[in-house]
Amino acid sequence: MTSTMSWIDDITMTELERNPYPVYERLRVEAPLAYIPILGSYVATTADICRTIATSPDFEAVITKAGGRTFGHPAVIGVNGAIHEDLRSMVDPALQPQEVDRWIDDLVRPIARRYLSDFEDVGRAELVAQYCEPVSVRALGDLLGLQSVSSDKLREWFHKLSVSFTNAGVDENGEFTNPDGFAEADAAKLEIQSIVNPLIDNWIENPDDSAISHWLHDGMPDGQTRDRDYIYPTLYVYLLGAMQEPGHAMASTLVGLFSRPDQFEQVVDEPGLIPRAISEGMRWTSPIWSATARISTKDTEVAGVDLPAGSVVLMSYGSANHDHSVYEAPSEYDITRPPLPHLAFGAGNHACAGIYFANHVCRIGLEELFESIPNLERDDSSDVEFWGWGFRGPTSLHTVWEV
Structure with missing residues (x-):
């Protein structure tokens, strides 16, 4: 299949990963719901169309081709019906607001303070690698029950899974243009299983309050647990999206605030504004930029475009937010x-x-950062570069301050 506009046929994965905004701005004007050959699917780019499809009874969730290759089945983001209900009943309880409120401060503040203590007296730091990502992965890792896995290893896993998930380019036959792009994630998944399988063996016999232990046991008949192969695809989803999102949202918020020094100073002086700053940061650079999809369950029409049954539509929330x-x-x-x-x-x-969890990880992380280093400044000698089309965030953020 090709589009009706030749420029759409020339879109490349490289330009989407480096900077998708110009392409998507043009799409919103000329073809807000269009088939993009390099992605092998339709793409929704406006807020109205994204929201319409995401809430329509004529569509259901589907995992992207590269996502399916990365996570396997059944991943919570790509299933429907009874399986989706079961997986959500498995993961949702620990993330309900009243439950998160019970432990979020005790979980995240010590983590944030520990990482801050490594560099707050140095006068400079690269905050993506030294703070934002480590706080994010450590908070979720500890919640899951992966305290024995280092933060560096968790960061390595989500970066490898991210490269795999966004290795979405396909040719005219629907075959991946870079099949080798999945190799690192395949190796990471084998490593994940080698580390997590012994933990699962223990949780089956000795349940505790970790999230994965609850995934195994909650809602199951006495003496039974969910099969590990059933929960692994959703665990991979968590090790990518759930670990990536708070850290990159925190980093993007900081980059945004640095672009508005008056607003940066206001937020540092009034910590109550931090949630608003984070919300704007997530709108400005959505961490999960274009990584979810829907599939039409019947022939339908959206925004004047005829979509045959089985049409896959990528929901470009990062575009919708612009x-x-x-x-x-x-x-x-x-x-x-x-x-x-x-x-x-x-x-x-x-x-x-x-x-709720992601917002509060970001909030606590920025509260602790601004309290410890209120005179934080961006190091103008280093540029800030963003990367990613499916998932997006700054690759680094160099900062300085007077000690």
Whole structure:
């Protein structure tokens, strides 16, 4: 299949990964729901179309081809019906607001303070690698029960899984253009299983309060647990998306605030503004930029486009969050804009389960950072580069301050 516009046929994975915004801005104007040959699927780029499809009874969840190759089946983000209900009943309880409120401070603040103690007296740090990502992966790793796995190893896993999941380029026959792009994630999954399988063996016999232990036991008849092969695809989802999102949201928020020094100073002086700053950061650079999909269950029409049954549509929430019909000057970071809802966490019954958890990891991380280093500045001698089309965030963030 090809598009009706030749420029769409020339879109490459490289330009999407480096900077998808110009392509998606043009799509929103000229073809807000269009078939993109390099992705092998339709792409929804406006807020209205994304929300319509995400909540429509004529569509159900499906995992992207590269996502399926990365996670396997059944991954919570790509199933429906009874299996989706069971997997959500497995993962949701630990992430409910009243449950998160019970332990989030005791979990995240010591982690944040531990990483801050490594560099707060140094006067410079690269915050993506030294703080944002480590706080994010350590918080979720400890919640899952992976205290024995180092933060560096957790970061390595989610980076390898991310490269695999976004290795989405296909040729005219629907075959991956870079089949070798899955090799590192395949090796990482084998390593994950070698480390987690003994933990599962113990949790089966000795359940505890870790999330994975609850996944095994909750809702099961006495003496039975969920099969490990059944939960691994969802665990891979967590080790990628759930570990990536808070850290990259925190880093993107910092980059946005650095672009508005007056707002940065205001947020440091008024910590109560941090949640608003994070919300704008997630809108401005959505960590899960274009990584979820839906499939039409019957012939249907959306935004004037006929979609045959079985049509896969990528939900480009990062593009929707830059929709000019919703946001004024959307490419600018601005905490003073009206607090309109954004789509960084998706919509419908497949919206992200970890909304509350992720927001509070970011909040606590930034509270601790600003309290310890209120005079934080971006190191202007180093550029900030963002990477990613499926998942997006700054690759590094060099900062300095007076000690």
